[in-house]
Amino acid sequence: xxxxxxxxxxxxxxxxxxxxxxxxxxxxxxxxxxxxxxxxxxxxxxxxxxxxxxxxxxxxxxxxxxxxxxxxxxxxxxxxx
Numbered sequence: 001x002x003x004x005x006x007x008x009x010x011x012x013x014x015x016x017x018x019x020x021x022x023x024x025x026x027x028x029x030x031x032x033x034x035x036x037x038x039x040x041x042x043x044x045x046x047x048x049x050x051x052x053x054x055x056x057x058x059x060x061x062x063x064x065x066x067x068x069x070x071x072x073x074x075x076x077x078x079x080x081x
Contacts, residue, residue, distance in 0.1 A: 003009040013023050049057070054076070058069035 003012050010023060010027070014020065054073055055069065058073045058076075061067070062069045062072055
């Protein structure tokens, strides 16, 4: 696939038969990666989340899904060790 610019690329993907939801999700992922700021090594600090912060994050992560926040926290904890 060859496109002259970013907008043409989206049109080509749609013309190839990709559904608009897949293209939209892919573009959101690309934009999110481009929007993330990087901290310089001098400004960077470490922070260990409290149990309450982890629970709030899990609640937000699981909102509007069938995921169980307690199970998600358990997976996070096992993946971090």
